[in-house]
Amino acid sequence: MARLFGTDGVRGLANGLITPHLALDLAIAAAQVLPDADVVDGRRPRAVVGRDPRASGEFLSAAVCAGLAGAGVDVLDAGVLPTPAIAYLTADTGADFGVMLSASHNAMPDNGIKFFAKGGHKLADAVEDEIEARLGQDFDRPTGVDVGRITQMADGSSRYIRHLLGALPHRLNGQVVVIDAAHGAASDVSPEVFSLAGAEIHVIGARPDGLNINDGYGSTHLDKLKAAVLEHQADIGIAHDGDADRCLAVDADGNEVDGDQIMGILALALRDRGALADDTLVATVMSNLGLLQAMEREGIKVVQAGVGDRYVLEEMRGRQLSLGGEQSGHVIMLDHGTTGDGVLTGLMLASRMAQTGRSLADLAGFMTRLPQVLVNVKGVDKDRADSDEGLQAAVRAEEEALAGTGRVLLRKSGTEPVVRVMVEAPTQGDAQAAADRLADVVRDRLTLA
Missing domain, CATH: 3.40.120.10 (Alpha-D-Glucose-1,6-Bisphosphate, subunit A, domain 3)
Structure with missing residues (x-):
């Protein structure tokens, strides 16, 4: 069972x-x-x-x-x-x-x-x-x-809001913020706390009726947030998911800022305050190679955990580290909470902007994201992925062709007969071609009888 x-x-x-x-x-x-x-x-x-x-x-x-x-x-x-x-x-x-x-x-x-x-x-x-x-x-x-x-x-609610405001290193006075609450659990809390922190707020996706949660709004549907940021000439857009343990962002030009970029911005902010434990960030194996390269340039170590916030948290607690997260926007700041907190993450991101006087696009420019392609190959014997010599040889060949300019990752799904092929490369076309070649090898070698 x-x-x-x-x-x-x-x-x-x-x-x-x-x-x-x-x-x-x-x-x-x-x-x-x-x-x-x-x-x-x-x-x-x-x-x-x-x-x-x-x-x-x-x-x-x-x-x-x-x-x-x-x-x-x-x-x-x-x-x-x-x-x-x-x-x-x-x-x-x-x-x-x-x-x-x-x-x-x-x-x-x-x-x-x-x-x-x-x-x-x-x-x-x-x-x-x-x-x-x-x-x-x-x-x-x-x-x-x-x-x-x-x-x-x-x-x-009031106790939680006091906790969030108490963690804020710098007020948001003068900032214009659009919040997309995904018609979810943060529909009341997030607008209130951003307003109390000093921001001028505009809110979308904050009228939950029990049926509309995550429906066209929130961190998995950013188009409406991008449009609202441009309409209100906002400094930043903040998107939560249904239970608000995630945060993605949009800059003033309507460009997405993902979890890798958010983690990097917060890592640099904590490092500058002397609050980044062991000058180390915990990310997952899915984090973009551009984040790893940028953190190395900044003298910040990166520990890569398995995919899933619980594995990030295990590494953080085991190593007594203060910051970790996922590309999806699930960011954990252990000095202020025991789990990912999308409202706290958004506050900290906006606070860094207010403190430095820099735009979100400028702050996010610390890294260059490599094009990343993910192909899910279904209906295969995923348990043979690590041991099949032909498949592993194909992976090595693609890695050698990238010669350090990208990377390849094969992951077995935890719940389905699926192998996930992820490739990062200097161009989108290179990444797509390599991912498609490897997906074909997975189908040829691992197809279920």
């Missing part, structure tokens, strides 16, 4: 895979696993629960809260807030764990359930496996005064 938990909680079609029954059972199982064994000070365990504005989040959140309370956990229901806000509030309230209902950048029909351990940290695989193993098992149900209570957390 396939593992229920993926790389970021449990995610799938709401009322398909992610049913109220599953949400209830996961909450009950988590209530048995996540509280510290030494919670014997006369209080019940506590959990913070939040969600994004998807319609399905209404009934799934109710099921989670019911399961927790029925298992003897007091619930602080924070309502609609970004994922990083729930991580922060889990730590700030001293709760034993947190639960977030969201499918992040996925379309509205999906939803997901993710857990945070005490302190707001993501769970280790072994802990997720223990929760999954307890699904549906009998347990000693509390009764009477031992059942949990559910309380609405009215100050969750």
Whole structure:
């Protein structure tokens, strides 16, 4: 049987895979696993629960809260807030764990359930496996005064906003900012905090109705943000995804600034303040070679983790580093939070502009992005990709042809019979040609019988 938990909680079609029954059972199982064994000070365990504005989040959140309370956990229901806000509030309230209902950048029909351990940290695989193993098992149900209570957390948003403003190194006075909230969890928080930080704001994609999350807006749909930046002659556009753990940006000319560029800008800012731990940035193997080359020129080391924010976070915590992230705009600043935070990232980016007086395009010019092509080859035996000699010889041949001016990366999908072929080269045509040649070799060598 396939593992229920993926790389970021449990995610799938709401009322398909992610049913109220599953949400209830996961909450009950988590209530048995996540509280510290030494919670014997006369209080019940506590959990913070939040969600994004998807319609399905209404009934799934109710099921989670019911399961927790029925298992003897007091619930602080924070309502609609970004994922990083729930991580922060889990730590700030001293709760034993947190639960977030969201499918992040996925379309509205999906939803997901993710857990945070005490302190707001993501769970280790072994802990997720223990929760999954307890699904549906009998347990000693509390009764009477031992059942949990559910309380609405009215100050969750204000506490999170104070935290964000407290992390800001420089106010945004005089900046014109367009915010695209993806009709998601940051629709209220992000405009408010940017305004409080001193910016003149214009907002799009901030009218969630439960059905329109990520629909034509947000970090996966930047066209409307680009148009709004040009219309309002803004200094910067900030795009979140549905649960606002990501941030992409648009400069004053309407050009996209991706996660690699954002990480580099923030790395240089932290380095200049003496706050970049060990002068090291954690990126993933998918980060553009241009970022690696630029960081090397600046004397900043780059550690490359596997794809996925949890692997970035593992490297950061294991090496005690302060900054890491992904090309997708998932940026983690461990001095201020335990997970990627799109609102914080946007604030820090705008703050760097305000502090230096430089445009976003100028700041992003520290690196030159190499053209990058990704081809997904489906229906193949991905497990033979690393061992097939013919395929590996083809990879080496393409690497030798690039002679240090680009790179090749083959990745196996974690969930599908897919091999991903990524090539970076000096020109788009070179990258596309090399990727197509390698994709043909993958099909020839690894096609399933």
